[in-house]
Amino acid sequence: MNAFLLYTVQGLAAGSFYALAALGLAIIFGVLGVVNFAHGACYMLGAVVAAVLLDVTGLTFWPALVVVPVLLFLFGVVIERLFVSRLAELDPLYNFLLTFGLSLLLVDLIKRQYGVSGLPYTRPEVLSGQLSLGSFHLPTYQVFVFLFSLLVCAGVWLLMTRTRIGMIVRASTEKSDLTRALGVNVKAWVTPVFGFGIALAGLAGVLAAPFRAITADMGSSFIIILFAVVVIGGLGSIVGAVVAGFLVGLVEAYGQAYAPQLSQIVIFVLMALVILARPAGLFGREENA
């Protein structure tokens, strides 16, 4: 029982990274129609920037949770203005290729600068060790990651459902042309939305920094699983991205624990099953499929 609980917490912590990053991917796709292949690289960048800031300026984990996403937001704004916006009128495939190239570029730049062996990161004292609940012992850091990302996801959900900004994002996700014809300047929202999506990937990276090996390649396998997450949740669906993120984290953890030989494929089996039953994903709308 204790072991099962442990796998569950591990799965939810891993799922937290997927949920946060997939949320960003879903919001970007919804408003821009761009599948951001560089999302895994931005997750990696979040972790690397956190590690470098700690090393160079001594910026610790807690402020990094705010500073790094802000930096990644600015990075996203620059990328959108310089490159993505220039391809916006063309087939979305062009932007997919652009972000694919961007991810290769980022990975190699980080490799060139910091090598391939991984950067060190110390987790804050208060999050080390174990939480004891009666006879159960759970890793404090993973419990924190899960609760923190749940809070962030809830905040984004409130932003999307309770504010005028969220209403505009939902409207332009669903019917971009009509929304413009109703007088909403959809283009004005594109840049901040792209930056916000990148910031969420960066936040996932900071959370992963004390917990995963920080290497230039950490985003490469991450982005593949992230695509499975958005397919399972439904492309462009915000709730779907979060639910599928945690679900995939759990399936991955149980797979590693109970069927290690199959752990690489269980997620993709899950994805195939979801596509068979609901081609538009668990929370996708059929017309978006």
Next chain:
Amino acid sequence: MLEIRGLQAFYGEAQALHGIDLTVREGEVVTLVGRNGAGKTTLLRSIIGLHPDVRGSIMLNGSELTTVPTHRRPGLGLGWVPDDRGIYASLNVEENLTLPTVTHPDSAWSLGQVYEAFPVLADRRRAAGTTLSGGEQQMLAVARVLRTGARLLLLDEPSEGLAPVIVQQIRDILLRVKEQGTTVLLVEQNVKFASTVADRHYVLAEGAVAADLDKQEFTDRQDELLTYLGM
């Protein structure tokens, strides 16, 4: 109020509008009738700015529209009700109503006025837009542009596929809007509906204006028109 001169619209190689000339005066209700594919919807989409490839001139109150970005056009007084009604599934009824900002406060309907005129929308204000019936969605689409205070309504077949009692309600609203002094350009296949609300009629055929009829001429030639439209 609206002056269209030599308007051409293209879909790639194909030409959908072949030089439309048309005038709508302030306070008028004007219909566009014509068979499917005559270019009625393309014309409305060109006016609101969603048809990318147009040539010619569209003047609204003396200023050229074709160079104005789509999202600025409602601010100049345009309110569009698309042929598919354009109701958002991811927005509830009240969000559907309040998404466009009020552009002309003098003529804008308040939420209270909207709910008084369409009580069914008040009852379902928290429901997702697309859970409404077809008739309710049409009312929502019309109410949405009334709330902005638009001075020229572009309505694309508001009576299509609706039960007679709902068509009656839509007509009552249109008559009220007209009384208020709002100008309406209405695409309509339902000749009877068109004849009861409109002051003038343009018959469109193959992307050009085939006839420009006043109320009397339209009534006199109604049988001929019905045959022409294949009804």
